[in-house]
Amino acid sequence: MQVGFIGLGSMGQPIARNILKAGHSVIAYNRTRSRAEALSSHGARVANTPAEACRAEVVITMLADDRAVEDIVFEEQGIRAALSAGAVHVSMSTISVALSKRLAKEHAARNQGYVAAPVFGRPEAAEAAKLLVVMAGPAAEVERAKPILEAISRKLFVLGTEPASANLVKLAGNFTIASMLETLGEAFALMRKAGIDPQQFHEIVNSSLFQSPVYENYGMTIVGERYEPAGFKLRLGLKDVRLVLAAADEMNVPLPAASMIHDHLLEGIARGYGDIDWSGVAKVLAEDAGLKARSAGSAS
Amino acid sequence: MQVGFIGLGSMGQPIARNILKAGHSVIAYNRTRSRAEALSSHGARVANTPAEACRAEVVITMLADDRAVEDIVFEEQGIRAALSAGAVHVSMSTISVALSKRLAKEHAARNQGYVAAPVFGRPEAAEAAKLLVVMAGPAAEVERAKPILEAISRKLFVLGTEPASANLVKLAGNFTIASMLETLGEAFALMRKAGIDPQQFHEIVNSSLFQSPVYENYGMTIVGERYEPAGFKLRLGLKDVRLVLAAADEMNVPLPAASMIHDHLLEGIARGYGDIDWSGVAKVLAEDAGLKARSAGSAS
Amino acid sequence: MQVGFIGLGSMGQPIARNILKAGHSVIAYNRTRSRAEALSSHGARVANTPAEACRAEVVITMLADDRAVEDIVFEEQGIRAALSAGAVHVSMSTISVALSKRLAKEHAARNQGYVAAPVFGRPEAAEAAKLLVVMAGPAAEVERAKPILEAISRKLFVLGTEPASANLVKLAGNFTIASMLETLGEAFALMRKAGIDPQQFHEIVNSSLFQSPVYENYGMTIVGERYEPAGFKLRLGLKDVRLVLAAADEMNVPLPAASMIHDHLLEGIARGYGDIDWSGVAKVLAEDAGLKARSAGSAS
């Protein structure tokens, strides 16, 4: 299939490569052109404008946030203007429910298809074509996009015909992870202050209790206080918690745990931790308990 | 070995049976005598008083709460009075850090051994000898108790020489589960209000994201709103959250998530949900979002 | 002075009348024309469009929310288009810090003046020309607007040259009141459940402790459970808490009390209490403690 791909960051790059590997033809656009060119050795063509990347049956966007998506879609030569009737915009970015609803409406008004397909997984999972994809949109459009997304994922869920549902599930999923980080942060602070080896607590809680790879990875990060380099920056985690709160607010659903986590992440930003990993909320909570970072090398 | 066993409730009963199976000799005491007698067909002798059960090298207590342990230990003919010097009290109940410290002190004053060995796991895990045991106490005493506890567990951790550490880890572990329940409760309320199938959300969050048996079991309970019969009663969950808060308070560690969960569990008690499963905190949160229980049979 | 007045709701109406009484000439506009006409017997001229109301030295807006202000300012024949260079827009509405900043920028770009002047006080205070006005804006423009605002207030504060400061202070002020309501709601629930007369508790806390008219009024409302008719609707209170949270978020200031109040007000909305007085957060909190509304007449 002819696929346009816009947004070749740390997630977009490996995703686009896997689409190429699956035999699709890709025309790639990135604001910083060099990132698109990096893909040309893998067989992609480089688009000079977003409009050029829209000469495709399916155009995928994988961008940082609402603002970036709005710009690329609604600008004068943007996707809205350039995409053919009948073609489908597949939005993989983690964006707000509100923007996803707006995209559905704007594309429908021009007979363009629109599917939301946010993903769970870090760059390594993208590389390995093992993302978890959550899709939603009109059935026919979902069918069009499916083969492409199957090429990049270990599992793909279709959530129904309303695209914004997929965005909400992505945000709620991130909230469950954020809440786990908050909890581990509090529990580890308690262990450290009680003089109990955090490593041993981690083994008990995860190896034997939760037995989850998510607890395993983040637990070890917190035990080792290895918040840099960030796998997912605290400021981006905060952005997603804001988005789930905004969506819940719209539906009159109180999310007190999300509100509290929001406040602790914001406390992290206020202390200058915006660029460390979002599991660094544990650092904020340790400090709130009067603990200092342990000296380098003392983690093990 | 000669083992005294006091407290034959839904956990104590199968644990004592597995100790018998492992070839130890058991003398059992329970306030309600019939529960001790139930064990006699499995080879246990029935003690008429706690003191009688103390005629052993190791006496195990598995009781409901601090009050029950205090009564049985400190009453006139209780364990403190009856246990021989050199014998070991193994306390498996989920009790406060403060009481565990007091027990350590009182037993030491009489040259009695004391080991804390709380467990993770439900009655079925006890039945299958697959509990997770967290032990702490003086090395020699831990060694004495270990063979007995290995007979009932799939995994056994030794946390050091301070018994109360094991109690703290048990309470912190329960806090991490309680926090997961709070989070799932909020997330499911959001899904239901957005018209997204809770079952599908559960699959995404667990089967593909956390991949944890704990999320699996509790997630399905919440999806199906099957809070009765309780696996672990909400009022007991609240008790444990109180205990972790008390321990943290003592060490000047704020646990804001635990405080919040405490308030939601208390809200549950106020609404009459003390005897449903503690995952019923999700019911409280659904109601706080203006949702009603779905009609029976509509869960699937 | 020649004053345009846009927005003749329960606050705008008495404010405009007091401006007339002070000898200014008023040209009034309201979407629902009859509300502007009600003012003509007091000497105002009725404008047919917002643009007509802008034929003045100072144009005041007193509208419900951001949306209403954006519409009237930015629509094709709106204030931005119609106001003369040199004339001043005085915005008295409780709006977001973000919108106030945008207004400052847009007006400045057209050499129009802009002053923010939100008020504290209910319709009765507006009637009695006893509002508390918080102004901010460039000095010269503040001087222009001052005589008009002095005619409607018991006290007027000038906060500096940045208009948005006045909006932030207004929002923070409303937050302090909301927080008092939350606190009283919790305390009264406790008193009721303990069988202590809420009226007597109110007397102790207010008459003798805080000695504040704000505690007096709201305390009596909660004691009497007289949440209807609303003096200030719960949904508007929630709107203001959202705005203070948004402003704080922008500045990386966690406001955990505001987050918590947000969640309780949202819980109120979810239960259908959007149109009762915002002190009805006490009703939400009483219900969370398992209390029902007392029967009518049982308050004393």
Added chain:
Amino acid sequence: MQVGFIGLGSMGQPIARNILKAGHSVIAYNRTRSRAEALSSHGARVANTPAEACRAEVVITMLADDRAVEDIVFEEQGIRAALSAGAVHVSMSTISVALSKRLAKEHAARNQGYVAAPVFGRPEAAEAAKLLVVMAGPAAEVERAKPILEAISRKLFVLGTEPASANLVKLAGNFTIASMLETLGEAFALMRKAGIDPQQFHEIVNSSLFQSPVYENYGMTIVGERYEPAGFKLRLGLKDVRLVLAAADEMNVPLPAASMIHDHLLEGIARGYGDIDWSGVAKVLAEDAGLKARSAGSAS
């Protein structure tokens, strides 16, 4: 009347003096004897033991906390043992509801009277005989104690026959003040970060909005960051918040604001602020927003 007085700290000292001034005869006891002797120049006799102070019609205790009251009442030669049948113990300390209930029971069992009479007010108010007294107990005993308490107060409330009610009201009253401190702390952090003069915000919020002496005093303390010397230590404030939470817990009343304040005060303790004024919770909140203390002298 013959009055025993036990506990001559910063509150007890001026209270006892005012009782002497009112013409009563006082026999005073204090663990640190010199504090009792200080009173002898005002006409008091000095007791060598608590038992000696009990040779009176009414014995008043004004002690630091539950522990101190338990010791003095229940020790071998304590109040319980020494007080005559028919005499009345008036407990003015801020103690737990649970201990107050126990005292009621123990005294009743010996035909001793018991009245709870905690007070609102700082040492200066005690000095000026302007405390606010909240009494509860059996009517006849309240009548006995009233003349003494009227001599030290500007206002006296009788809450009914159940002594613990007075303790609960005292704790709930302190909670309302703590909550005000939390709120002001958050609001001032927001103002400081927005570059708005805290002094001016204080004037708006208090002089014109709340108009309360409590807001006035504490607001000025926070504006000036004058947390030392403490009027009421943060650790004592935390103690009282714990007590109100414990009482509410017992009655199944969630107090989410109190839980949150508890956590912030605890954070203060963890940072070493236990001995500054409890309004120093504002310092904790400012730090959580990334603010540092302003340099000395910059407050005005």
